[in-house]
Amino acid sequence: MRIRSSARLVCLSLAAPLLGGCFLSRNTVNVPLHAERSAALAPGRSTQSEVLAALGAPNEVVQLGYRSAWRYDHTVEKRAGLSLIVVTLINTDVQQDRLWMFFDEHGVLACFGATLDADEAVYELPWSDSHNVE
Amino acid sequence: MSAAGRRPAAALALAVSALTLCSCVRARYQKITLLRPIASAAEAELAPGTELSACLAQLGAPNYVWEQPGGAVAVAYAWSRSVGWGLGVSGTVVRNVDASFNYDDLSADTRGLVLWFDTRWRLERLERGRIRDVAAPLGRARPNLPTPPRGDADARPNQPR
Numbered sequence: 001m002r003i004r005s006s007a008r009l010v011c012l013s014l015a016a017p018l019l020g021g022c023f024l025s026r027n028t029v030n031v032p033l034h035a036e037r038s039a040a041l042a043p044g045r046s047t048q049s050e051v052l053a054a055l056g057a058p059n060e061v062v063q064l065g066y067r068s069a070w071r072y073d074h075t076v077e078k079r080a081g082l083s084l085i086v087v088t089l090i091n092t093d094v095q096q097d098r099l100w101m102f103f104d105e106h107g108v109l110a111c112f113g114a115t116l117d118a119d120e121a122v123y124e125l126p127w128s129d130s131h132n133v134e
Numbered sequence: 135m136s137a138a139g140r141r142p143a144a145a146l147a148l149a150v151s152a153l154t155l156c157s158c159v160r161a162r163y164q165k166i167t168l169l170r171p172i173a174s175a176a177e178a179e180l181a182p183g184t185e186l187s188a189c190l191a192q193l194g195a196p197n198y199v200w201e202q203p204g205g206a207v208a209v210a211y212a213w214s215r216s217v218g219w220g221l222g223v224s225g226t227v228v229r230n231v232d233a234s235f236n237y238d239d240l241s242a243d244t245r246g247l248v249l250w251f252d253t254r255w256r257l258e259r260l261e262r263g264r265i266r267d268v269a270a271p272l273g274r275a276r277p278n279l280p281t282p283p284r285g286d287a288d289a290r291p292n293q294p295r
Binding site for chain 1: 159160161162163164165166167168169170185186187189190191193194195196197199200201204205207209217253255
C-alpha cells in the first residue's frame, strides 16, 4: 500500500511541471495623464507656456504651417497567458491615454482632444472579450 | 497490423513525444487588442464643415496628426485586433503578431478613421479603412508654411508665450 502511495506521489510530482502554468505581465510607456490638468486649460486663453507648465514636455510636436499640435500619451499593455504542455494561450490588451493640443499661430491653445483609456486595459484569456470591438 | 507495420508508427509517435516533451514544438493561440475602434454612430454624426474642436470632442484624441499644404491638417484614429494560431519549432514562432504600438510603423492589420480638415480646420471629408492604405498619401511631410499674412510682420508664430 505504501509503495502505491509513493508511486502516485512520484507520478504527480512528474506531472506537475508538464501541466505548465499561467503568467501575467504589464508594460507601461510614459506617465499617466491626468484629466484635471487638461481640464484647467482653456482654448482661446491658455498659452504654450501654460500648457508646458501644466503637462510638461510633449512626446511629439507637429508643425501645421504657422500653427502646431502637441501630443502627450501614456500606454498600458497587459498580457495574460496560460501554458499547457505544448499549447500556450496569450491575450494582449494595449490601451492608451492620449492628449493632442492644437495651437494657433500665436501659440494660444485653439482646441484639444483627450482620450483616457489606459486604465481600461485588462488581463484576460483569448476567449474573453471585455471590450466591445466592432 | 503486423509487428513490422507497427514499428514505424511507434517510432514516429516516440519522435513526436520527444519533441513535444522537451518543448521543441509549441502551439500558440494569441489575441491582441490595440486601442479602441471609433464607433460608427460617433462617425455618422460628423458632417463636412464640422470644426476640429467639435470632432475632437466627439471622437477624443487622435493617434496621428499630419500637416497638409497651406496649414490644413489631417488626423487619424487607429486600432487593430488580431486573433490566430501560431506554431513554433525550437523557440521560433512561425507566425506571430506584434503587440507593440509604434507611432512610426503602421501594421497591415491596423484599421482606422482618417479626417481631413481645410486651412480653417473645418472637416472636408473622412474615410474609414486600413489606415496604411487610407493615409498612405499623408505620411510625414516636411513643414509646409503658408504665405505670412500682410501687416503681420511683428508676429512671431509658434513662440511660446
